[in-house]
Amino acid sequence: MKNQKSKKVLSIVAVLAIVAAIVIGGILAYLTDTTEVVQNKFTIGDVEITLTEPEWSALTDSDTDGIPDAAEAITAGKNITKDPTVNNVGNNPAYVYVKVEVPHVNLDASNAADLFTYSVNDGWTKLGEKVSTTAGTDSVYVYYYNTALAAGATTTAPVFSSVTVANITSEGVGSTDGTVNQQIDVTAYAIQSDGVTSVTNNEMATSLQSQLQ
Numbered sequence: 001m002k003n004q005k006s007k008k009v010l011s012i013v014a015v016l017a018i019v020a021a022i023v024i025g026g027i028l029a030y031l032t033d034t035t036e037v038v039q040n041k042f043t044i045g046d047v048e049i050t051l052t053e054p055e056w057s058a059l060t061d062s063d064t065d066g067i068p069d070a071a072e073a074i075t076a077g078k079n080i081t082k083d084p085t086v087n088n089v090g091n092n093p094a095y096v097y098v099k100v101e102v103p104h105v106n107l108d109a110s111n112a113a114d115l116f117t118y119s120v121n122d123g124w125t126k127l128g129e130k131v132s133t134t135a136g137t138d139s140v141y142v143y144y145y146n147t148a149l150a151a152g153a154t155t156t157a158p159v160f161s162s163v164t165v166a167n168i169t170s171e172g173v174g175s176t177d178g179t180v181n182q183q184i185d186v187t188a189y190a191i192q193s194d195g196v197t198s199v200t201n202n203e204m205a206t207s208l209q210s211q212l213q
Contacts, residue, residue: 085158095202096145097208104137147199
């Protein structure tokens with residue numbers, strides 16, 4: 001009788017052992033692990049330029065009217081300092097361009113031409129032009145800097161360093177309405193150079209060329 005009880009107990013223990021093994025096996029099947037997420041941080045770049053004229057800005061302006069003395073009461077053949085320079089103040093290298101708008105005026109009673117002429121400095125190339133044939137309108141010229149301008153860099157030379165007044169007569173200068181105040185408008189543009197085909201083949205270059213049509 002005692003032996004039978006012992007056998008019964010052993011059987012129960014054996015069954016419990018089997019059940020325990022099944023439960024433990026189930027737990028092991030669902031064990032998981034988690035590791036820390038890797039965070040890759042990025043900063044977005046930008047393209048930002050400024051257009052300055054250091055030498056022009058340094059010219060004397062005695063009457064503080066915003067026009068240097070050298071640019072007032074101009075006469076035929078006068079050479080005036082003017083130096084449009086582009087600075088890359090953004091975080092990315094960029095291709096830069098400058099559009100120059102020059103007044104086209106009556107030189108005398110029968111001739112009209114650009115009021116100012118200039119020589120383009122090394123490092124710059126003409127992208128295109130639209131020369132006016134009518135006094136009172138502007139001739140438009142677009143230039144590009146030959147190489148990508150690095151972040152924080154300044155063009156090694158201005159587009160031009162000075163302008164020369166055309167051979168004018170006092171009664172002929174001005175637009176068709178007789179206006180005598182004239183100005184050269186200079187505008188700078190930039191586009192990122194990374195991932196762009198070339199300085200002459202990109203959206204900015206195409207847009208500027210379309211303005212010359």
